[in-house]
Amino acid sequence: MFGPWLQLSLDAARLGMEAQTVIALRLAKLSLGGPAAQVEAQRMVTEKMVAAAEAAVTIATGGTAARVVTDYRRKVRANARRLGRG
Known part of the structure; x- marks a missing residue:
């Protein structure tokens, strides 16, 4: 329907x-403090490091920017679902 760049x-x-939604949900969780906030903070940092490494591997092995964006969107949506439940 659209060209690849569009x-x-x-x-x-x-x-x-979608990322802004996750940021808002995470900030709300972190603002409550306690053990759940600590776990979320650690998870956030770990997830970002892993996602960046996966994106680098995707590009290094001939993947496209579109693939990287698709992968990030999948992860962000999963976080939004998880954070929205609690």
């Missing part, structure tokens, strides 16, 4: 909006 741009914009 599709990538739209997906990147969606990723940005």
